[in-house]
Amino acid sequence: MSEQSDYFGALAGRLRAAGMPRSEVTATVAELTGYLAESGSTDPYEEFGAPEDFAARLTGGRAAQEPAAEAETWKWATDIYTDRKHLNHYGDQGWEVEGLDRLGRFVCRRDPAAAMRWEYRRENAGNAAEREAVTARLAPDGWEPCGHWLLYMYLKRPKAASAGPAAGLDELVAPPARKLLLSTTYRGKLKQMLAAAVVSGTASAAAVHYGGDLVMYPALIGAAVATPVACALGWRRVKREIAQGVEDA
Known part of the structure; x- marks a missing residue:
């Protein structure tokens, strides 16, 4: 201890x-x-x-070094179905991910005076040993870790490693106004979870309203069991989709 x-x-x-x-x-x-x-x-x-x-x-890298006074910073969040698409899209605009904060947001920085394109990838790695193995395997190709969350980790490298001179930036796009980028797939799953919660809450409210009426007990018990089961099955499905690298259509 x-x-x-x-x-x-x-x-x-x-x-x-x-x-x-x-x-x-x-x-x-x-x-x-x-x-x-x-x-x-x-x-x-x-x-x-x-x-x-x-x-x-x-803290987005501030403990290691303070960004230059003119550097731009941006924090944003997404889901597993569009994370790589957004990372590489904004990496092409010069945004470098310095880490993920405790809320799972990407903490990015871009120095207008020395901006370059970045590319990103996601690997499955749920613990420290797996992250170390992934880092060692990809380091020879120039990839370095830039954060991890739950069952996966993210890596980055300057795009010059794969694109050469084409990775340079002639002009910068203005910092994005949006900070939450959710896919249609994730929104659909969120609606399903909310629907399950509504069913459970409705059954509970009805049971309270009708008091000890035995006719309500099966509905209450069914709702109490169905909601955590649905959440557990949903989490298993998400874990499987993470492993398969499923992306939004």
Whole structure:
């Protein structure tokens, strides 16, 4: 436990030094401590990496180095069905991903004075050992990790590695106004989950309204069972689609 205390103490110090508000630091450390306990892991170094590197990812790289005063920054989020399409689209506009924050948003930076095109890829890697193996396998081709989330990790490299001189940028497109880019596939799944929640809530409300009427018990029990089952099946389907690399049509 002392090792965990030392780790999170060092992490908290790095986050504060990077400018994260004290209340947010406290909430972040509490969330990460809870996640570690739920995962059954006892080694935060194996799960999150070195405190200074993890702090840099959580703060968009500010703990490692401050961006130039003229640099543009942009945080945005998407889903697994369009993430690679958006990453490479905006990478062509010079946006470099420096990490993912604790909400799963891509933290990007672009220096107008030295912008270049970037390309991205996503690999399946659910733990530290798998991420290390992926990093070692792809490093010879110039890929480097730029963040991970749940069951997968992202890697980046300058597009000059594959496109040569064509990777240069003559002019920059204005920073995007949108910060949430959701696919039609994801929106459809979200509607299904909301529909299941509505069914469960309606059955519960009816049971409360009719009190102890035995006729409502089957509906209440069915809703209580169906909702978590539907969520579990949905999560299994998402994991399978991650492994298969499914993209939005």
